[in-house]
Amino acid sequence: xxxxxxxxxxxxxxxxxxxxxNARTNNADIARELGMAPSAILERVKKLEQKEVILQYNAKxxxxxxxxxxxxxxxxxxxxxxxxxxxxxxxxxxPEVQEVHDIAGDDGYLIKVRTTDAAxxxxxxxxxxxxIEGIISTRTTIVLETVKEEQKLVVPTKK
Amino acid sequence: xxxxxxxxxxxxxxxxxxxxxNARTNNADIARELGMAPSAILERVKKLEQKEVILQYNAKxxxxxxxxxxxxxxxxxxxxxxxxxxxxxxxxxxPEVQEVHDIAGDDGYLIKVRTTDAAxxxxxxxxxxxxIEGIISTRTTIVLETVKEEQKLVVPTKK
DNA sequence: ATTGCTATTGAATAATATTCTTATAAAGGG
DNA sequence: CCCTTTATAAGAATATTATTCAATAGCAAT
Numbered sequence: 001x002x003x004x005x006x007x008x009x010x011x012x013x014x015x016x017x018x019x020x021x022n023a024r025t026n027n028a029d030i031a032r033e034l035g036m037a038p039s040a041i042l043e044r045v046k047k048l049e050q051k052e053v054i055l056q057y058n059a060k061x062x063x064x065x066x067x068x069x070x071x072x073x074x075x076x077x078x079x080x081x082x083x084x085x086x087x088x089x090x091x092x093x094x095p096e097v098q099e100v101h102d103i104a105g106d107d108g109y110l111i112k113v114r115t116t117d118a119a120x121x122x123x124x125x126x127x128x129x130x131x132i133e134g135i136i137s138t139r140t141t142i143v144l145e146t147v148k149e150e151q152k153l154v155v156p157t158k159k
Numbered sequence: 160x161x162x163x164x165x166x167x168x169x170x171x172x173x174x175x176x177x178x179x180x181n182a183r184t185n186n187a188d189i190a191r192e193l194g195m196a197p198s199a200i201l202e203r204v205k206k207l208e209q210k211e212v213i214l215q216y217n218a219k220x221x222x223x224x225x226x227x228x229x230x231x232x233x234x235x236x237x238x239x240x241x242x243x244x245x246x247x248x249x250x251x252x253x254p255e256v257q258e259v260h261d262i263a264g265d266d267g268y269l270i271k272v273r274t275t276d277a278a279x280x281x282x283x284x285x286x287x288x289x290x291i292e293g294i295i296s297t298r299t300t301i302v303l304e305t306v307k308e309e310q311k312l313v314v315p316t317k318k
Numbered sequence: 319a320t321t322g323c324t325a326t327t328g329a330a331t332a333a334t335a336t337t338c339t340t341a342t343a344a345a346g347g348g
Numbered sequence: 349c350c351c352t353t354t355a356t357a358a359g360a361a362t363a364t365t366a367t368t369c370a371a372t373a374g375c376a377a378t
Contacts, residue, residue, distance in 0.1 A: 006221075006223070006224040008224065016218070016220055016225075019217075019218035019220075020217055020218055020220065021217075022215070022216055022217075023182045023183060023216035023217050023218040024182060024183060024216045026335095026364090026365065026366085027365070027366065027367095028364070028365055028366080029365095036326075036327090037326060037327050037328070038365075038366075038367090039326075039327070039328080039366090039367075039368080039369090040325070040326050040327070042366070042367070042368095043325075043326085044325090051224075052221055052224075053220060053221050053224040054218050054219070054220055054221075055219045055220065055221050056181070056218075056219045057181055057182040057183045057216065057217070057218050057219070058178075058179055058180075058181075058182050058216070058217060058219060058309070058310065058311070059175070059178035059179055059182040059213050059215075059216050060213070060214045060215045060216070060217060060310060061175055061178075061179065061212060061213055061214065061312050062165075062211055062212050062213075062214050063312060064165070065165040065167065065210075065211075065212040066175075066312045066313070066314060066315065067315075068312055068313065071260070073232075073260075073262075073269060085304070085306055088306040089306065091306070091307075092306050092307035095311075095313045096313060097307065098307070098308070098309055098310055098311070099305070099307055099308045099309070100305070100306040100307040100308075101230070101232075101302040101303075101304070101305050101306065101308075102302065102303045102304040102305070102306060103232075103300050103301065103302055103303060104300070104301040104302075104303050105300065105301075109306075110232060110300065110302070114312060114313075141262050141263070141264065141269065142262065142263045142264075143260040143261065143262055143263075143269070144260075144261045144262060144263050145244070145260070145261040146258070146259070146260050146261070147244055147247040147248065147250070147251050147259040147260065147261060147268075148250075148251035148256065148257070148258055148259040149257075149258045149259075149260075150217070150257055150258070151217065151219060151257055151310070152217070152254075152257070153220050153222060153225045153227055153273060154225070154227065154254045154255055154273075155225060156225065156226075185333090185334065185335085185366095186334070186335065186336095187333075187334055187335080188334095195357075195358085196357060196358050196359070197334075197335075197336090198335090198336075198337080198338095198357075198358070198359080199356070199357045199358070201335070201336070201337095202356075202357080203356090
């Protein structure tokens with residue numbers, strides 16, 4: 001793996017801003033908005049993808065539409081050696097687990113899970129978490145309502 | 160607001176699967192993959208957007224590229240009356256705060272925050288959180304490393 | 319100034335998006 | 349059963365975009 005070098009200018013930032021806002025904005029529109037040729041934008045976007053500045057494009061789907069209204073965070077205490085995330089990788093393989101973070105403190109993980117309902121959560125804990133070796137204990141926090149949920153980063157403004 | 164009715168069939172699920180995987184997949188490609196006419200796909204995608212099954216399209220940007228390598232979760236105990244999320248809304252207005260969840264238990268919130276570094280986090284706590292009336296206490300959990308982070312939902316398969 | 323490198327433009331062509339008309343099929347009424 | 353309504357899809361025609369490529373503008377270093 002080569003060390004990745006990001007070297008972004010204001011135009012890149014503007015592209016990122018637009019893409020964060022609507023990833024399906026087409027090149028022509030971006031070009032018009034930035035007052036440049038579509039081909040130039042295409043070049044830049046490709047470069048951003050290739051440099052892994054843009055990691056992927058995803059559609060945010062309404063969890064309710066797929067009957068996954070329940071959201072929970074679970075703290076997991078594991079006996080992983082520091083720096084080796086065996087349990088972490090196994091957690092990551094569970095489809096309902098959207099996030100797995102190795103956290104400071106109680107040598108553990110924090111995961112974010114979506115299930116249909118409470119029964120689905122119990123199910124997941126029994127059938128998926130229960131089968132992972134190395135989990136010492138868990139503590140579950142249930143989300144009653146989500147006020148905000150996005151992954152937009154703060155894009156630097158002109159300096 | 161009318162009660163939203165989702166009524167999705169297998170074709171919709173397939174479209175959602177494709178879109179979750181790559182939101183920039185074009186109509187023609189989706190049509191080819193599903194063996195349908197592009198115009199039919201266009202209709203369905205528009206309908207999915209309009210029914211708010213697809214909420215938005217976003218580009219996932221490498222936090223490192225924007226110098227936001229630090230990720231933290233903060234539990235916030237607030238004196239909001241249950242059901243009224245005054246503090247929650249104020250938290251949601253902070254750009255570095257990506258998520259705000261109203262959680263069960265200690266009448267509080269769980270927020271997800273991205274900053275440049277520890278100094279940025281301290282800064283945010285002092286300058287942004289510090290100015291919100293109604294916050295009683297906070298407890299911060301720092302992420303050492305993220306093993307998985309996505310928002311893909313489990314799309315039902317054929318029944 | 320000259321060289322070397324990178325990014326941009328503009329034009330040409332390939333590919334898509336979008337609109338609209340027509341065709342099909344399922345559901346409900348009489 | 350026939351008719352009507354509603355929803356979805358196909359296909360054709362046209363408007364827009366994407367993509368490629370050659371020419372050139374900018375810039376930094378010398």
